[in-house]
Structures are given as structure tokens and as C-alpha cells.
Amino acid sequence: KQEVTQIPAALSVPEGENLVLNCSFTDSAIYNLQWFRQDPGKGLTSLLLIQSSQREQTSGRLNASLDKSSGRSTLYIAASQPGDSATYLCAVSGGAQKLVFGQGTRLTINP
């Protein structure tokens, strides 16, 4: 059974810092990996999707990498801003339909 772990559970950094969020998964036979952002009380916003054949994806200040063989993904956020404060979730798709989610990392950017 696929398990997804995100460490740390919470992270607080000063504005302007570059930071890395980590995601690990137990079964390397994944179809894709998706990173989401969730603001308090809201739904999920898709940030980046990495197909299993890809190594990384970039969108603006965000860069996500995928190492399937080691069961790891990282989300790199450059030049962090207070508006980046949110919970970040990673999820893996092991088959055609189902996503398995990590517990998330709650990120706080201090002005």
C-alpha cells in the first residue's frame, strides 16, 4: 500500500528565503506526482504535476523535482513571500485514478 510522508509538518522562515519542502513515497511505481497548495478552510490549488517520466517541472518561483528510484520529490520555493504562507500537499498517483496524499507541510513566511 502506497504511503506518502511530508517532512517537516510545519516550517516558519523569514521573507525572502529560498526553501525546500520534502515528500517521500514508499512505492516507486507511480504514474505521476502532484503538488498542491491549500489555504485555511479552502480547497486545493494545483501547483505542479510531474509525470513519472519527468525529472522536474517549473512554474514561476516554484520548482518541483522527482526521483522515482529513491521515492522522493522536493518543492523548491525561491524568494519566499508572506503570500506563500499555506499548507503544501503532495500526492502520488499509482494507477489511472487514485491519488494518495501526504499530510502536508504548513508553511509560514514571516514579514
Add this chain to the structure above:
Amino acid sequence: DVKVTQSSRYLVKRTGEKVFLECVQDMDHENMFWYRQDPGLGLRLIYFSYDVKMKEKGDIPEGYSVSREKKERFSLILESASTNQTSMYLCASSPGGGDEQYFGPGTRLTVT
């Protein structure tokens, strides 16, 4: 932009009531999903549908049923609501198998 809408942001129901949660997507997506999100347990898949009138159980289908009569609409039904179904319910859709999933704003359901 893909838009996934859910019928209510907040809902309060009594134990034993029949509850309908509605989800609509406007991008002609094949797949639709219902999740619930609970502190400490994360997001868990309840049911999903890959075509009209087709459905498959997710990880926690007990106490729930679903209906998909039209491609754009996917309903989650709580036949007899119980307090342990108090949760945030999130609907999602995707174009096809393994594609990016797009989420709605969520419905926070409280069963008293």
C-alpha cells in the same frame, strides 16, 4: 480555467438526515472524485467516477453513495448522516486517467 463548483460551502445537518453534496465541473472532464479531509488523517478518497453512471469505491466508501447521471455533475449522498461524517468534503475532476486533478472549494459539513 477549469472550474469545479460545490453546492454549499457550509452545511449543518442532524443525525439521521439524508444529505446530498453536489459537485459540477465545466470542462467536460471524464473523471470525478469525492474526498474527505480530516485533521491528522489527511485527504481520503471516498468514491470516484470515470464515466456517466460508472462509479468505483475509494478507500472509505462506507456510509456513502454517489450518483453521476450527467457528465458534469457528481453527487455524494449520505443516506443517514452520523456525527462521524462531520468533515470537509472536497470534489475534484480530471480529464482522464492519471491527469492533473482540479479541486472545488470544499463543503464543510457538520452533523449534530
